Amino acid sequence: GVRNFRDAGGIGSLRRGVLYRSGSLHTLTEEGARKLKALGLRTVVDLRSPFEQETWPDQRHGLDHETLSVPTLPANREDVDLPWPEDQAGLYLFMPETAGPSLATIIRSLAAPRALPVVVHCAVGKDRTGLTIAVLQSLLGASDADITADFLLSNLGLGLDKGPTPYIDETGTERISRPISAELIASSLAWIRTHHDTVPAYLHAHGVTEAELAALRANLTA
Template sequence: MTDAFIDIPGVRNFRDAGGIGALRRGVLYRSGSFHTLTEEGARRLKSLGLRTVIDLRSEFELDVWPDQRYDLDHETLGLPTLPPHPKGSDRPWPEDQAALYPFMASTAGPSLAAVVRRLAAPQSLAAVVHCAVGKDRTGLTIAVLQSLLGASEAEITADFLLSNIGLGLDKGPTPYVDETGTERLSRPVDAELLVSSLAWIHDRHGTIPGYLHHHGATEAEVEAVRANLAN
């Protein structure tokens, strides 16, 4: 297993997002949710200097599976990647992974701009971005940040695919119970999924910064993120 993974008891798929492009190690992490975080896990998070947790889950997920904190004093920001569930539907989001990734790109702009705004502040680091298991919503968010720091598509994709190892999906789909109590299958990710999200952004906005600017992130904020996260 790659040395990007860090053992945080009670947190799945926790790893350092740095070490590619100009993004340095020890400032930006990615993971699944903290709802089963243990006291030992909290101690290890504290040793990383964690100051910001960016939670990409829906309000409903937060109600069902709130993050555990123990004595951690980080700031938590809830910045949902996907829109809220409309009345009369408990799963409005595409079930098919191939459809989900462009859909995420189409809805994640405000969340991603807010992520940039937060990470533009020097006191925000170290930060962790997480969703439920750190695979899809987290995958897109981290890919955008790594792209801002000059990582190549090949590097970004290789990091994205590590979630298959971190979640045990390298052996195939695994069952899980979602926030509504429904049993579903968690499926491995492949490179084409992330590429489809990034292609959606480039087709409509030209560049990642252009996409972020469209949703309210300023050039100064984008540059501040680069400065804060760079080697």
């Protein structure tokens, strides 16, 4: 019942079975919950806004896991010049500029003992999840080509390989979900490297220590 669910591992030194990505769990079925339990799920990281979470709360069906609410984007669209969802190119430059604190929180959480396996999700697991997973995969030594290939699988997972599709957002407004391209995630990674030289340096700028990065890598590779 969950859209766009897949294992993010198998590239770089990121092993399979520890980091999953998906759309919102508000459509999770009881059968889906049993499958997540069989995976040993311990943590769910929800990148959506508080309003999205209130409108479409994740379903648990008896699952016992920790849920972390770590919004990637500012909570109130009216308070900032937010290029989303209409301006895809603008969004992928805006996200790395503003997502540093949320990414730092996620890394600290996943570096902790017994945090894994984890599911990271937003609404459909495409944009906010795409950036978060790309950063984590990069930290585990994945090449940009492999990161991009995984990123683009969301087009298939969401049926966007056939073109844009309409959807209703959390405010009840009809919007258009557009396919993602390699250029989008490349622009996010380029923004990070232009402003901070490397992904680890970007995270250091937001308070992540080298010890925390080492613990994250150990968790995701061991």
